[in-house]
Amino acid sequence: xxxxxxxxxxxxxxxxxxxxxxxxxxxxxxxxxxxxxxxxxxxxxxxxxxxxxxxxxxxxxxxxxxxxxxxxxxxxxxxxxxxxxxxxxxxxxxxxxxxxxxxxxxxxxxxxxxxxx
Amino acid sequence: xxxxxxxxxxxxxxxxxxxxxxxxxxxxxxxxxxxxxxxxxxxxxxxxxxxxxxxxxxxxxxxxxxxxxxxxxxxxxxxxxxxxxxxxxxxxxxxxxxxxxxxxxxxxxxxxxxxxxxxxxxxxxxxxxxxxxxxxxxxxxxxxxxxxxxxxxxxxxxxxxxxxxxxxxxxxxxxxxxxxxxxxxxxxxxxxxxxxxxxxxxxxxxxxxxxxxxxxxxxxxxxxxxxxxxxxxxxxxxxxxxxxxxxxxxxxxxxxxxxxxxxxxxxxxxxxxxxxxxxxxxxxxxxxxxxxxxxxxxxxxxxxxxxxxxxxxxxxxxxxxxxxxxxxxxxxxxxxxxxxxxxxxxxxxxxxxxxxxxxxxxxxxxxxxxxxxxxxxxxxxxxxxxxxxxxxxxxxxxxxxxxxxxxxxxxxxxxxxxxxxxxxxxxxxxxxxxxxxxxxxxxxxxxxxxxxxxxxxxxxxxxxx
Numbered sequence: 061x062x063x064x065x066x067x068x069x070x071x072x073x074x075x076x077x078x079x080x081x082x083x084x085x086x087x088x089x090x091x092x093x094x095x096x097x098x099x100x101x102x103x104x105x106x107x108x109x110x111x112x113x114x115x116x117x118x119x120x121x122x123x124x125x126x127x128x129x130x131x132x133x134x135x136x137x138x139x140x141x142x143x144x145x146x147x148x149x150x151x152x153x154x155x156x157x158x159x160x161x162x163x164x165x166x167x168x169x170x171x172x173x174x175x176x177x
Numbered sequence: 178x179x180x181x182x183x184x185x186x187x188x189x190x191x192x193x194x195x196x197x198x199x200x201x202x203x204x205x206x207x208x209x210x211x212x213x214x215x216x217x218x219x220x221x222x223x224x225x226x227x228x229x230x231x232x233x234x235x236x237x238x239x240x241x242x243x244x245x246x247x248x249x250x251x252x253x254x255x256x257x258x259x260x261x262x263x264x265x266x267x268x269x270x271x272x273x274x275x276x277x278x279x280x281x282x283x284x285x286x287x288x289x290x291x292x293x294x295x296x297x298x299x300x301x302x303x304x305x306x307x308x309x310x311x312x313x314x315x316x317x318x319x320x321x322x323x324x325x326x327x328x329x330x331x332x333x334x335x336x337x338x339x340x341x342x343x344x345x346x347x348x349x350x351x352x353x354x355x356x357x358x359x360x361x362x363x364x365x366x367x368x369x370x371x372x373x374x375x376x377x378x379x380x381x382x383x384x385x386x387x388x389x390x391x392x393x394x395x396x397x398x399x400x401x402x403x404x405x406x407x408x409x410x411x412x413x414x415x416x417x418x419x420x421x422x423x424x425x426x427x428x429x430x431x432x433x434x435x436x437x438x439x440x441x442x443x444x445x446x447x448x449x450x451x452x453x454x455x456x457x458x459x460x461x462x463x464x465x466x467x468x469x470x471x472x473x474x475x476x477x478x479x480x481x482x483x484x485x486x487x488x489x490x491x492x493x494x495x496x497x498x499x500x501x502x503x504x505x506x507x508x509x510x511x512x513x514x515x516x517x518x519x520x521x522x523x524x525x526x527x528x529x530x531x532x533x534x535x536x537x538x539x540x541x542x543x544x545x546x547x548x549x550x551x552x553x554x555x556x557x558x559x560x561x562x563x564x565x566x567x568x569x570x571x572x573x574x575x576x577x578x579x580x581x582x583x584x585x586x587x588x589x590x591x592x593x594x595x596x597x598x599x600x601x602x603x604x605x606x607x608x609x610x611x612x613x614x615x616x617x618x619x620x621x622x623x624x625x626x627x628x629x630x631x632x633x634x635x636x637x638x639x640x641x642x
Contacts, residue, residue, distance in 0.1 A: 073418065077430075086434075106408050139259035
């Protein structure tokens with residue numbers, strides 16, 4: 061029964077994913093893929109869980125490598141997505157402002173703080 | 178279920194909601210950045226809850242050292258790479274992050290198999306899938322990153338007896354996975370499945386040409402998502418299942434969109450062997466028929482046009498000339514010319530890559546027209562400036578019997594005048610002549626993209642003020 065619950069969640073999540081993603085315009089496909097990439101960095105949750113349960117040297121070694129990989133995935137993924145999206149600016153905003161720090165109409169602000177975790 | 182487990186479950190649910198809403202906010206440029214921050218916030222909460230759970234379950238000091246050390250090392254490396262990467266190198270970095278994600282998922286599967294004395298058929302089966310898909314995504318993404326970065330040849334590398342080799346490796350991976358699920362063969366079964374999948378990823382992606390990389394990167398992204406979902410099943414962890422499924426769905430959709438944009442069936446892409454892999458030297462003999470134009474002439478045509486459409490391709494990015502293109506466009510716009518950018522879905526080396534490069538050069542996203550928006554406008558356009566794009570403008574795609582037949586293209590040949598900035602008269606990825614270059618309305622401005630655009634800007638300033 062529990063397995064069936066998991067499969068239900070999996071299938072519904074797939075459908076939600078199809079629904080949400082198919083609305084994203086081609087302009088944002090690279091940041092979208094990068095963001096999706098960061099979301100599968102959730103594998104760090106799994107890496108932490110196996111590390112917590114490990115008790116042999118081999119187990120620690122596998123968990124350590126998994127933590128390194130997953131942390132690079134999640135932190136790098138969010139940071140690079142934020143960097144890309146920072147560059148997409150609204151129509152009225154023209155050149156100048158080199159390396160602009162969230163000008164008018166930018167949605168940046170303090171919201172970007174989460175990515176450096 | 179203890180109260181703590183219930184609380185952690187609730188946090189996971191909240192995190193999953195953040196992921197969905199975050200991806201939803203990415204459907205428009207103004208809200209996209211907030212969406213990414215929301216997603217990152219959900220991730221941070223899920224990780225914090227996991228750490229609390231690990232502490233409550235009495236993780237040893239050694240375990241904490243492993244977690245802290247590994248996470249710090251990975252996070253530092255990932256952050257440094259993310260902050261330093263050039264936007265042209267984005268596809269390889271995304272591919273690398275995808276590789277390590279798949280690798281982590283495969284390692285979790287391997288660990289779980291070793292840690293459980295009798296996992297049962299269902300859990301053993303998801304572990305086997307996790308190891309196989311994760312390993313495939315790991316090695317395949319590394320090879321894709323190597324190709325995109327130019328460390329490996331972009332052309333299809335066809336190993337001897339590749340078909341037989343691929344079949345043997347696929348069978349070995351499947352057999353190892355089946356034995357794992359059946360509980361036979363001990364640790365050797367998943368190890369063999371994982372090793373075969375690793376090799377399969379290398380052999381498979383090596384054989385695929387550089388032009389097909391947008392499809393491959395999307396496909397491997399979907400694979401990693403599925404591997405993470407399988408790891409979530411093995412650990413009975415809801416947030417991993419949900420997040421993995423979301424990524425699997427997004428990767429699948431992007432794969433289909435990219436394959437459609439190139440009119441290449443996914444099976445043909447995966448089979449590999451297509452394309453020349455790089456721009457290649459001038460090998461076509463068609464050089465005699467083209468009409469050339471100088472920078473001054475081209476500048477006058479651009480400056481006195483009412484409507485100009487810029488068509489940037491990967492060659493523009495390779496020459497790092499986005500900024501020069503935007504300068505020219507802005508100068509023309511100041512003179513009252515209506516300027517837009519037409520972006521083909523597979524311009525660049527991953528889906529939507531060219532849009533990021535234009536955004537980096539501070540082009541407002543409202544001026545970036547997708548192919549469906551741009552094509553009806555070409556007959557009303559005075560001058561199209563094609564910079565570093567080749568196959569996506571080739572009218573031969575409309576006829577039957579060419580390697581690119583049926584590929585959706587930008588109909589630039591319907592405009593009054595087409596000016597093509599190009600280094601040489603060589604081929605594009607598909608390795609065929611571009612009929613656009615010999616069309617009556619086309620003028621070729623030969624030269625490096627960056628220099629040619631700079632000289633066009635200078636000429637517009639000098640000739641028409």
